[in-house]
Amino acid sequence: MKLEDYELLIHLSTIGTVRGTAKHLYVSQPAITQRLRYIETHFQHPIFVRTSKKLLLTPVGEQVVKHAKEVVERENGLHAHLQSLGDQVSGTLSIGASSVVSQQFLPSLLETYTSLYPDVKIDLVTGLSEDLRNPDQNFHVRLIRGKPMKDGESLHLLSDPLYLYDTKPFSSEKERPLIAFKSDSTFHHLVDEWFLTQSAFKPNKSIQVDQIETCKQFMMKGLGMAVLPKSVASEELHQYPHLPLTLNDQPLTRETWLCFQKNARDLPQVDRFIQLVQEATFM
Structure with a gap:
């Protein structure tokens, strides 16, 4: 077994699909499948159960992946130690x-x-x-x-202050689409909490995009409102109507x-x- 084989098992167990692992490692799916078949032959047991949605570890697979993590950790620890010895x-x-x-x-x-x-x-x-x-x-x-x-x-x-941006004055229209970008739950919780305190706004979450830059561009084209951190939209403060997000007189920040x-x-x-x-x- 090569170190790369143990790393492959860790990736497969973490990502959960051959397709996702192949994309992450920039190799073909057949190459991943062939290598996994070799590994399972080496251990003489199936390591994953293939379902329509993801790979599931077998009981033997759980032990093998645990061993793989220990091997990789020891290898990385050795490299780190050797690197620290030099000036x-x-x-x-x-x-x-x-x-x-x-x-x-x-x-x-x-x-x-x-x-x-x-x-x-x-x-x-x-x-x-x-x-x-x-x-x-x-x-x-x-x-x-x-x-x-x-x-x-x-x-x-x-501490990155959050602002609500739009191309229209906020008093002209109560209900507007809210352009939301993919982020973690803490950010969306902050935004939802703020809108709950604002009776003047009735955001319609009808536009979902993956990137924050896409969200900003959609807002600039007049497609709806957007909550953006100052770090990515500081120039827009001088170009578009905006409101700082605050709760209890304290700015909401990222x-x-x-x-x-x-x-x-x-x-x-x-x-x-x-x-x-x-x-x-x-x-």
Whole structure:
């Protein structure tokens, strides 16, 4: 068994489908299926039960995947230890970053970081903060929105005020479509809570988009209202009618955090990145 085989089993158990795993690893579905068949032959037991919706671990599969996680963890621990022995800042920096952070702040951060430490390989995954919290994903650092991680250390980076934008004055029409973008439950809870306190608004959640930038573009074309954080729509404050979201006279904000395990700073490449983020100006 190769280390890649154990990593494949972990991906399959986490993602739950061959198709999703193939997309994540940028390989073909037949290649995944063939490798899984070899692994199951090696262990002489089926590891997954195939259903119409997802892969389910068999009792033997649960034991094998548990073993796979231990093997991968030991391997990563060995590499991390060997990297920490040298003075040169090299190795891999694994980052999980929310889409908003990736669009607004991460490009300039990584530009500076890679110019300072060209021997470090960047392993970056972007997406919803809710997905990036998955403990099965072994990121060195996470740049996430909403609430900090429950375990490890968290550094607060930004309180991002929320605004309601529209192309029409808010007093002209009580009922308007609300353009909603895909985000985690904490954000949607904040928005819903605010609208419950606003009798003047009757949002019709008829437009759902996947990306926050798409949401902003739809709003700018007059298709409806949108709740957007200031970090992605600061220029629009001077161009469109807007209202700050407040509850009990306090602004509603979207928090941004840098999260990592305490011992992660023993790795020079991780420690340098955390230092750089701490020195950066957000907003």
